[in-house]
Amino acid sequence: MRKIMDSCFFCDNIGGTILFNCDLYRIILIDSETDYPGFIRVVLNRHVKEISDLNDKDALSLFKAILESEKIIRDVYNPDKINVASLGNVTPHVHWHIIPRFIYDKHYPNPIWGEVTHPEYIPSKEIIGVKDRLIQQFKNFTI
Template sequence: MTQGQKFRLHERLAADTISMGRTRLCEVRLMNDKTWPWVLLVPALAGIREIYEMSVEQQQMLIQESSVLSRGMMEAFSGDKMNVAALGNMVPQLHLHHIVRFEGDPAWPGPVWGRQAPVPYDENSLVGVRRALAPVLSVLDVV
């Protein structure tokens, strides 16, 4: 992290996701694609591109938050597989994707990226996904 630099969410993440709040470490963002339950954790640390650039304490907190989110999403959506990835090829800011996958979903068993155009949430489906995620966000102490 560069001295004096302040955390700012990458513009692509801001455009493609919906804020769900913040944990002690991360911005919690819902991918605006209702095809899959898909949540991102974005460590609120300026200038971080890779997990190894974080302190050991921050790394442990990220893994703990990711694990809680993964378990909660699988319970909420009864998925067949949880995909967790930190690619960063398009957006260099460190962010972890958490995607609940289902056998027979539009991209199964391949990756979701580039498979189809995103299907944005409408107001009703956004209310539903927020309701489904509420228990895990509560455990994560999202504010």
């Protein structure tokens, strides 16, 4: 039996440190994901369950934000790989995860929600230390 949601995490919470905010969406740094410095989300600011429910203009704006966010993450963190995911099974609200991945991170090559492959992994001080640079890059963010 399908359970009806009484509330939505993304409607009820900012969800992290705001890097950029406009009428359509916000880009947030997920501070709680300490194993994944630079993990951000692009979150639609109104409750919509599926991207296909958006008009073309809004959908294209969101995709441009995802693309530009990925470019910033690549520039700041120089990861081995970027994961971009939009699942919505747990929280049916349009949003994307943009996650810098490194071959030595805790779950690599698995998804970050999968089986741990490197339990001893601790992000380096250099990786953690570029957070201010990431925040600065998003101050110049325009779409």
